[in-house]
Amino acid sequence: MAPKHLSAVLLAAGAIILALAVPLLAGDPDMLQDFCVADYGSLKGPLRVNGFPCKRPENVTADDFFSNVLSLPGNTGNPVGSAVTAANVEKVPGLNTLGMSMSRVDYAPWGVNPPHTHPRATEIIFVLEGSLDVAFVTTGGNLYARTVCKGELFVFPRGLVHFQRNNGGAPAVAISAFNSQLPGTQSLAVAMFGSSPPMPTDVLARALQIDGGVAETIKSKFTLKY
Numbered sequence: 001m002a003p004k005h006l007s008a009v010l011l012a013a014g015a016i017i018l019a020l021a022v023p024l025l026a027g028d029p030d031m032l033q034d035f036c037v038a039d040y041g042s043l044k045g046p047l048r049v050n051g052f053p054c055k056r057p058e059n060v061t062a063d064d065f066f067s068n069v070l071s072l073p074g075n076t077g078n079p080v081g082s083a084v085t086a087a088n089v090e091k092v093p094g095l096n097t098l099g100m101s102m103s104r105v106d107y108a109p110w111g112v113n114p115p116h117t118h119p120r121a122t123e124i125i126f127v128l129e130g131s132l133d134v135a136f137v138t139t140g141g142n143l144y145a146r147t148v149c150k151g152e153l154f155v156f157p158r159g160l161v162h163f164q165r166n167n168g169g170a171p172a173v174a175i176s177a178f179n180s181q182l183p184g185t186q187s188l189a190v191a192m193f194g195s196s197p198p199m200p201t202d203v204l205a206r207a208l209q210i211d212g213g214v215a216e217t218i219k220s221k222f223t224l225k226y
Helices: 003-025 040-044 188-193 201-208 212-219
Strands: 082-087 101-107 112-117 123-129 131-137 143-149 153-156 161-166 172-178
Touching: 082 112, 101 112, 101 161, 112 188, 123 131, 123 143, 131 153, 131 172, 143 153, 188 212, 201 212
Parallel strands: none
Antiparallel strands: 082 101, 101 172, 112 161, 123 153, 123 172, 131 143, 131 161
């Protein structure tokens, strides 16, 4: 290879490496201001961004950073016997760009928070009342399970399927914290049997090794949300 051509190749390679390294070397990888309170009104316009645009500072108040949404128990009178109340950026505008949120989970006696994932966050759950059987499944199919009692906590790694079950005859309560302002929740059962439009019955039957009629029966029990 001619020296001139080799120099051009090395220069191009160096430019690519530098471009890839810029996000790691940036001096301000996160926020560039004290806060960025979500401007919900911006959703009425045509512009869409990853998150929410900021309110003008002069329009921000202390109430933007406050919520009592976790103070009241959720309604557990549903088929699964649990209720999740979220305190995320959609409820607390001051969380915008701060990379954190919380949820309250109420469980009826023997209630279940069914298998689900949080695609954008790791979850740490703290049991306030009662006792829970909890578990997550790795991508290799390994189940990590144990009982978590009042005053104890457990971690569910980001994106992995997990669940909680109240293992007692009295109501239970837990608080979850996430390293995302909007962690997202995808229920496995709802994703498979309650999607819109519905997932093809033959796909479900083959994937789960069940009869198509059984798949249709299960579909009939689900809507988009519990």
